[in-house]
Amino acid sequence: MTLGLERVEALLRSLGSPESALGVVQVVGTNGKGTTAVALSLALEELGQPAGAYLSPHVLSYVERVVIRGRRVSEEEFAAGMDRAISTADAHGIPASQFELLTAGAVGMFREAGLSWAVLEAGLGARHDATTAARPGAVVLTNVGRDHAEILGETIEERAREKLGGLREGAVLILGTSDPRVVRIAREEASRRGARLIGPVEGEGEPEGWGMAPYAACNVALGVRAAELLLGREVPDRGRIARRVPHLLPGRFEIHRLGEVPVVVDGGHNPEGVEAVLRAVRSVFGNRPLGVVFGVLRDKDIGSMLVPVRGEAGLLVLTRPEDERAADPGWVRREFGLHDTRIVEDVGEAVELAAREMAERGGVVLVTGSLYTCAAALGRLRAG
Structure with missing residues (x-):
């Protein structure tokens, strides 16, 4: 910079x-x-x-x-x-x-x-x-x-x-x-x-x-x-x-499907952005169970971003964006006490895991935290 x-x-x-x-x-x-x-x-x-x-x-x-x-x-x-x-x-x-x-x-x-x-x-x-x-x-x-x-x-x-x-x-x-x-x-x-x-x-x-x-x-x-x-x-x-x-504008509330599960991809990368996309998910999908795939960069206000996520997500999967500034998902789990979360380093695999679990619950998946996370997720979703 x-x-x-x-x-x-x-x-x-x-x-x-x-x-x-x-x-x-x-x-x-x-x-x-x-x-x-x-x-x-x-x-x-x-x-x-x-x-x-x-x-x-x-x-x-x-x-x-x-x-x-x-x-x-x-x-x-x-x-x-x-x-x-x-x-x-x-x-x-x-x-x-x-x-x-x-x-x-x-x-x-x-x-x-x-x-x-x-x-x-x-x-x-x-x-x-x-x-x-x-x-x-x-x-x-x-x-x-x-x-x-x-x-x-x-x-x-x-x-x-x-x-x-x-x-x-x-x-x-x-x-x-x-x-x-x-x-x-x-x-x-x-x-x-x-x-x-x-x-x-x-x-x-x-x-x-x-x-x-x-x-x-x-x-x-x-x-x-x-x-x-x-x-x-x-x-x-x-x-x-x-x-x-x-x-x-790819990666802005972009909706895909894995099987029957809607997957929303949105590059919210600050607290206000994450709060806005969570409100949008609820406005479109109501109270369906929500699985969140979350990958973020180290220099973000990670704690504030996670507050609304923890309040809404029935499943939280931490992953690693494809960027040298990516926050280590293991560190995120330890630092913010996310003991009940999953860690899947590869973004595409994280999305697939969340979709499998939400398929059983009739839920929805949200991928957010960074546009770099979105890029990796879209690479998987657009490949079919």
Whole structure:
């Protein structure tokens, strides 16, 4: 992880400042950024404005990170765009990080495609995030929760200020949460930086019957509303946008089956995210017995994530995500006193074990804790 804007700013200049030809919207927050960003870009398209979305992280393939005019780019398009960024960095001796190369490469791809808008999902906070180098004219803040406290701060207020670190004079800030602590900081930061604050717009026009988790529907509504506010026009068919969003975002309340057992795969990786997906499972599947496959990274607030899981799960299987930062499931069991849990190191095998047990109980399986856990589970589930 490398913080600071110097490298990516130099890279963008060397690429001919592609961001200057685009209307840039930065989406920041703890949860729901990807869904909000995709919905926002699709809504801009619906209103006649060619748009792209840059997302992170990916789940199964790097191409998931770049959406142009409502479609995921091909591997060939992605490789060509990133080759331009990498070759430029090498030619100018710019020691850019992977995320900086991806960000600059995506912005360059948007310009090459002749787009009018670029919607950029921030990676971490915003003050030092590479997406801030694109000088966003609008910022959408989804919410502020408990994640990356060691970098962004221990309190909600500290984290909110970090997430608004990309705000600049003349920008528009669209606030997607009514949390009074965040609202206060948003007002202060907008006033101090000479930005215009709109909102909170949380839940405005929140739809029903979109066939997605309630939290995702709320994020879609925020993204659509943000586009409407930026362009001053209403989207005629919000449902059409909602139906397209899940195809561009794997691992967000994705429902599969192993035999007769529903398996929900969701990359909730902080306490609020886990709580939201558990509520969504109950809203869709009622009080059916629940087996949870849980794999998490070491740097997360694991104890707080496990509190709602322990309250809902009739079966808890601890597993290991496919990442060097993965928390050892044995350590998780000992550290948090989970004596009645199972440990299955391989994610795919953990899902199969949970599905077998839930088949006997008429239950449901939830895979959560990390997008890395989801990636491994989807590899098994999509293979049939």
